[in-house]
Amino acid sequence: MWPQERDFISRPERYKYVRKIVKPEGCVFCNEANLGPKGKGLCIFKSQQAMVVVNKYPYNTGHLLVLPIRHVGHLWDLQEVEYSELMFLLKKSVEIIEKVYQPHGLNLGMNHGKVAGAGIPEHLHWHIIPRWNGDTNFFPLIAETKVHPETLEQSYEKLLPEFEKLEI
Numbered sequence: 001m002w003p004q005e006r007d008f009i010s011r012p013e014r015y016k017y018v019r020k021i022v023k024p025e026g027c028v029f030c031n032e033a034n035l036g037p038k039g040k041g042l043c044i045f046k047s048q049q050a051m052v053v054v055n056k057y058p059y060n061t062g063h064l065l066v067l068p069i070r071h072v073g074h075l076w077d078l079q080e081v082e083y084s085e086l087m088f089l090l091k092k093s094v095e096i097i098e099k100v101y102q103p104h105g106l107n108l109g110m111n112h113g114k115v116a117g118a119g120i121p122e123h124l125h126w127h128i129i130p131r132w133n134g135d136t137n138f139f140p141l142i143a144e145t146k147v148h149p150e151t152l153e154q155s156y157e158k159l160l161p162e163f164e165k166l167e168i
Helices: 012-019 028-035 080-101 139-143 152-164
Strands: 043-046 050-054 064-068 105-109 126-131
Touching (some): 028 050, 080 105
């Protein structure tokens, strides 16, 4: 058992996500695409074929998602123009994260399919996760809580000026 004097950090809003008690109508990514940048959502950049979204449940500060506008769940179903734009946005997003946050490294990846760990397998997306020396501490393991030095809104506002300069 845990010692009685240990403090606890509660994140009740996370429980709803984990237990799927609250499920938005439709695809959360398609909903973001409909809002677009500055539409009170987390979409920070939108082109004709793709968009960049600040992750609502980030692994680290500055965690972004790059995804197609079209609702597609398999890499092989992407059209060439979609794939090209996605790769361009992935590259530009990495450059912006490097400029804004100066991380020591980055994790780039996609969980393709439910068995591979995709939380939303029906709308494929790439993760860009900034990493710093020492960013993995005991909190995620013991308290199931990740400590972030800024809010999602602060991340959005910090990244937005660079994405506003982006042209496709």
